[in-house]
Amino acid sequence: MDSIRQQKVASLLKRDIGEILTHHGPEYLPGKMLTVTTVRMSPDLSFAKIYVSIFPSEDLKADIQKLKNFEKPVRGKLGNRVKNQLRIVPEIAFYLDDSQDYVERIDELLG
Numbered sequence: 001m002d003s004i005r006q007q008k009v010a011s012l013l014k015r016d017i018g019e020i021l022t023h024h025g026p027e028y029l030p031g032k033m034l035t036v037t038t039v040r041m042s043p044d045l046s047f048a049k050i051y052v053s054i055f056p057s058e059d060l061k062a063d064i065q066k067l068k069n070f071e072k073p074v075r076g077k078l079g080n081r082v083k084n085q086l087r088i089v090p091e092i093a094f095y096l097d098d099s100q101d102y103v104e105r106i107d108e109l110l111g
Contacts, residue, residue, distance in 0.1 A: 010039040037097040048090045051097035064096045
């Protein structure tokens with residue numbers, strides 16, 4: 001159960017990282033569309049797990065690995081955006097959100 005503060009910070013990070021990936025995503029993963037689906041904050045707000053959906057989904061493991069190489073530059077850009085709202089910019093880590101692929105697979109099996 002997340003606290004209200006964790007939920008507010010997660011919402012802020014989801015919006016800002018989403019905008020960063022919209023503008024700089026083509027530099028990180030050319031030809032891919034990146035969507036931030038969920039942000040999970042640690043209780044002390046020092047670490048954020050960023051779940052990202054990648055489309056088209058051909059080689060997701062390689063794509064998420066490439067995106068992990070850009071965690072520090074994304075955190076730097078995030079710091080510039082939230083410097084007046086957060087005392088500490090949390091460490092971030094990107095994770096693959098494969099829930100859409102799971103839904104498509106279930107749909108395929110049922111159809």
